[in-house]
Amino acid sequence: MMKKKLVVGMLNTGKSGLEERLFSRVAKRKGVKLVMINLSKRFNEKEFEKEIAPCDVVYNNAGEEFVLEPLKAIEEYGKQVVDGSKLYYYTEDKWMCYVKCREHGIPTPKTTLLPSNLALAKAELREFGQWPVVLKRIYGMEGKFVEKADNLAEALAILRSIWAKDIDKLPFVAQEYIKSYAYRVTMIGGKIVQAVIKKSRHWKCTGVYSGDCEKFRVDKKLRALLGKVYRATRINICGIYLLKRGKEWLVLEVNTEPGLVFVRAEYEKLIGCIFDFILKTARKRKPKKSKKTVRIPVAQLHLRKIR
DSSP states (O other), X not given: OOOOOEEEEEEEOSOOSHHHHHHHHHHHHTTEEEEEEEXXXXXXXXXXXXXHTTOSEEEEOOOSGGGHXXXXXXXXXXXXXXXXXXHHHHTSSHHHHHHHHHHTTOOOOXXXXXXXXXXXXXXXXXXXXXXXXXXXXXXXXXXXXXXXESXXXXXXXXXXXXXXXXXXXXXXXXXXXXXXXXXXXXXXXXXXXXEEEEOXXXXXXXXXXXXOXXXXXXXXXXXXXHHHHHHHHOOSEEEEEEEEETTEEEEXXXXXXXXXXXXXXXXXXHHHHHHHHHHHHHHHSXXXXXXXXXXXXXXXXXXXXXX
8 A cells, every 4th residue: 555645735925936846856756745835826715725735734935924824824724834833923033033042041142122113212222332233123034124324323214214114113123233244054953954154245144145155164162052042942944144253153043934045056955854854743743633714814915025
C-alpha cells in the first residue's frame, strides 16, 4: 500500500516567480504535494476553506500584514501551521522584539516607543537623547518606514511626513544608531543554515538586496546567542539581523518568512531545509480534529502591506 503524501499548503501573494518554481520542484523531489494558496485574489471564505481542507500543514510564505486574518482562520480550522499568527504580534512587532530581547538578557540597541502624538514624541526623543537616531514603524517590511535622523528637527519632520499619509498613525520606535554592516543569520528549527554579511554604501544595510552576499563564520559565542534568541522567540523558520559594536553582538530584529536569496547558489538548498523541517515536525505532531467553520468578518481583504 502506497504511503500517503504529506500535503503542504503554501500561502503566497499570487506571484509566479523563481521562488514558487523552486518550491514546487523541491516539493516534488521530497515527495510532498504542494498546494499554492493565493491570498491576493478576491477573498471567498468557502473557497478558501475548501483549499485548506486537504492540507496537513500550512506554511506562510507571504510577508504582508493581510496574511494575519487568513492565518488565524487556518489555526481555528484545526490545521497545523509552521509558525503561528501570535508570532506576528509579539515578535514581528519591532517594539515587542526589543522587549523580548531585554526580558531574556539578549543584547540589543537602546530603543524607546514613541507616542503617536507629535508633541509627546518630541518630548520622548529629547529625553531619549540618542543622536543620530533610527526611526522605525513597529511593522514594516523590506526596509520600508525606517529612517535616520541626525537631530530632533529632522526626526520630527520624518514623523510628521509619514503620519500625514498614514490614517492609523501606527507607532514608531526610536533606536540608537550603530554604524555596522548587517549580519543576517537564517535559522530553521533552531539550526543555523546560513550566515551572511549585508554591506552597503548607504547607512542602512537591511531591506531589499540584490546580488550575492558574503558569508561569514558563526563562532561559539555567536552560536550561543542565536540559540538564546531562538528559545526566546520560538520562530521555527526565521531570519535574525545582528549588528556589531566592537566585539559585541547586538540583535536588531527577528523576522518570520525570511528571504532566501542572499546566496543564489544556496537558494534551493534552503528551500529543501524548510521541507525537511516540515516533514520532520508533521510526523511528530498528531493531527488536530477540524473545528467548526469559522466566519472571517471580512468579505474581501484589501489591507495594505505594512509588515
